[in-house]
Amino acid sequence: MSSAYYVPSGRLPAQAIVSTAACALLVVIPAWLFAWLTIHSPLVLLNWFAMCVFAVVMGVAARQVARQAKARNPMWMGRLGLAIGVAGWYAHWAAWLAIADAGSFASLLAAPVDMWRFGMLLAENEVRHVAGMRIEGSALVAGWIVEFILLTTLPRSLARGAAEEPFCELSGNWATPFELPRRFAWIDEPHVVVHRLETAPHELFSILGAGVEADAARYSAVTLYRTEGDPFVSIDNVQVERGEKKEKKTTRPVIAYLRLPGMDAERIIDECSAPTAMETGQAPADPPELVDAIDHLGAGRLEEALAGAMPHAAATQDGLRIDAIRLCAMASARLGRWAESLHYWNALCAEEPSVFNALQTGCCCAMTGDTARGEEWIAWARERNATSREMPDPQIVTSFISALTQSGQAARAMPYLEQMRALYTGLGCTDATLLFARRVPLFDTFLQNSLPIVRAVLGQEEGRAWYAAMLPHLDDPGSETLGAWLDENFANMALATPASV
Structure with missing residues (x-):
């Protein structure tokens, strides 16, 4: 069974090791430049900036190796990225000592013990001044440790992250990322949305809801990864802070590399690329012939709505005819004319032939007494x-x-009702958040x-037993809630039972 998320295959081609070795040799060049700058630049902040640039260069190189x-x-790509970072850090120290006339660059590279000895001497005698403060000894060593962490962590993280990205094993290529042009509403409860998406990934767009305006300050962005098999999706919350001359974006991941089984990536892209009513500034237009009938229905004037829509229920224009039939069905149902509504x-x-229309048809069948036919419609609706x-x-x-x-x-x-009861006992949990995520009615x-x-079907005693059968299958909070509810709603059973003598 496929995982709900993308799982890397774990393959590590030999080229990755060869490329890592080549990259470890090439980082000597930026390492030497970084060492030269730290010796000759009087500005400490410039040195720190150069260190960050050096770390980014090695990180990008490590990522390219993985790609x-x-x-x-x-895991192994992270280790290879770490090796590139360590190689760069080591080469930088050898270059620094060589520029400081501690020996030749090649001899220092081949003598790590000598480099350690020189480092200890520097820790004892080197003095730096930063913002008027004297930096030496243990403080200087602490700075070197921070430098080591930065120069090694970034290459490791970028290399590992690259290896975690979706890869299409069928085509032998990396999945193609595509950020959907439509922006969705900001996700206030990420854990709920994640749970719902894991449970029903096919409901991606219904879970995300409607789109927002292009200049929204908060929104969620969706990135689709296309493969020859199932596509994957990542969602981020994005907050935009706009100033007079620039804007700052803050991104918070919501979900990464979720599998969308059986969904067509190109169809998703086409659907999201089409302008929505909000984006075009236009609302979907109602047929002019039905405007009055729609107004009557909204105002509760059901007879007028029915009279206004009925003449168009046989129109030759598809859109007009379908909307008129829908209005007639809704108005007659609200009037209680179930046979007419059916x-x-x-x-x-x-x-x-939609699920909603089949549901309404089944309910109308039940209201007219044709329950068997209604059950057939409901079964069809659930299957679809x-x-x-x-x-x-x-x-x-x-x-x-x-x-x-x-x-x-x-x-x-x-x-x-027994099917509904089975939902709660199957979950074993009555937590409101979990039920909401699974779109199940709250337990209360x-x-x-x-x-x-x-009560009407089973009576008091059997009714209580019907509910009590859930108790062994619920967690402690659910059992406590149900137990208290049973005591409250079936309390008179004890009074109705004769006392034994």
Whole structure:
């Protein structure tokens, strides 16, 4: 089974080792320049800047080694990057001592013990002045330690990071990154979004929500990695601080290299490249013929809405006809004319066979008493939704339960209630954050909404047992919550039981 995230194959081609050795030789040149600058420059800040530049040069070189050699072993590539950093640091010290006439560069490179001895002498006798302060002895050694850490850590990190990036084993090339042009809303609860994406990666765009304006100060950016197999995605929160002449961006990773199984990268790019209504400054236009009917529906004037939409339900123009049928279905349902509404929902399903339309059709069937047909529609909606991910599956189930209950068929709702109960016992946890991430109704909501149905069908004693069957499968907080709720809502059972004598 594929991992939810990209996992490097662990391959380390021999070219990576050869390139590392070559790179270790080439860093002698910037090491010598850095050493020369530290000796001849009177500005300490310039020396520190040069050190950072030297570290970046070695880091970029280490990253290029990983990329060119197609190394997919982060651990070993990190070690090779560390080797490049150590080589640069060592060459810099040999060059510094050579420029200071402590010996020839080649002889110092070959004599690490002599270099150590010279270093100890410097620690005892070298004095630096920084901002009027006298730096010597242990303070000087501490500065050298910081220098060593910087010069070795950056090459190691960049090399390891390069080896962790997605690689397409099918094509033998690195995955192509592409930052989607659409910017999404800032993610306030990253842990919730990460959990939802891990659970349902196909719902990427519904989880991220609508896009934001191009000049938004806070947004989330999505980078797609294209391969010949499954694409991968990384998401970052970006905060922009704009000044008069420049802007500063702060990036915080939310998720990295999440696999999008079965999704087409090019289709994702095309979908996000198309301008949205917000980006074009235009809202989707309603058919002019239905503007009044839509206004009536929004204002609750259902008869007027139905009368305004009905003449267009047989229009030859597809968009007008479908929208008119939808209005008729919604208005007649809100009027309680279930048979009439079912007629329109059936017609709408023929035009738009979506999960939502199938759900509404199934609920209308239940309201008209044709429950068997309604169950067929619900089964079809859930089967389609398993691949299309148009809405949470629990939403389909709870909507049908409501329809069955309203139509006086509480007993027919019990199998669906048992499916909902199985969700909570299967998770074993009633934490609100976890349930929200999985798009499952809150546990308290489930208990209160199901209580009238369970009582009507099973009665008090069996009803309590139905709920109590969940206790062994829930964690401690869930068991405590359910136990307290049972005592509160089934408390009169003890009074109804005759005392033994």
